[in-house]
Amino acid sequence: MTGPSGTDRSAAGAPPAGRGRFGRRRDQAIALGWLVVVWNLLWGDFNWANLFGGLLVGGAVLVFFPLPAVSFGGRLRLRALVVFAVRFAVELVSASLHVARIAVQPGYRPRGAIIGVRLRLNTDLNLALTAEAVSLVPGTLILEVDRNSGTLYLHVLDTHRPADLEAARERTLALERRIVRAVGSEAELRRVDTGHSERGTRP
Structure with a gap:
């Protein structure tokens, strides 16, 4: 459908390719992975305790402080x-x-x-x-x-x-x-x- 300005309204309102539920879950998983890496780097030691703590902290950040939608296209x-x-x-x-x-x-x-x-x-x-x-x-x-x-x-x-x-x-x-x-x-x-x-x- 084309609006008064000649633009395709259906295309404008459609989500980007690959941005369905799977795409959002994938981006959240990538963000969680990077947060875990950053958490371990800040502690200066990669071990099971820091890995588990990073998962908890990263999960809490994504739940309570949701990040802007950043699609990973690489x-x-x-x-x-x-x-x-x-x-x-x-x-x-x-x-x-x-x-x-x-x-x-x-x-x-x-x-x-x-x-x-x-x-x-x-x-x-x-x-x-x-x-x-x-x-x-x-x-x-x-x-x-x-x-x-x-x-x-x-x-x-x-x-x-x-x-x-x-x-x-x-x-x-x-x-x-x-x-x-x-x-x-x-x-x-x-x-x-x-x-x-x-x-x-x-x-």
Whole structure:
């Protein structure tokens, strides 16, 4: 049926493809899985107690504080997921050692900075996953997320030269790229891999 403006009203009111009851259940299961992972990362230890606690807390969050509907249109790539996990673990160890060195170095005063990084994809899922992963790395803190432009505003520890700011932007964009390669769609993968995508914005 076509409305006065010439648009297809039935198409406009129809839910997106794959957004039936199964699609909603699938998205809730994915959200619960990520909440469990975040819960264990916050505790710093993967064990049965934290797994059970994460399921309880994640289930309570989804029931009492329902998240906006975010459809997962990508697919899981096991090899890319392993690469992401290994690289992320290396970054965690490296950043932790760097922050520890700053803490024990006598007379050293680190200089922080706030930068804006515009991601290549401004979908809610990509913003949430990238922001969460960035905030888990010691020395970086998410201050604000601009949903409309897909920009993350970060506080970065120990920056003394413009090259340090550029390196922080590159690390954030590289992290986004690894996340999309692990769980993104083919179209999203092409966008993050293309050389014509916009780079991080300067503060």
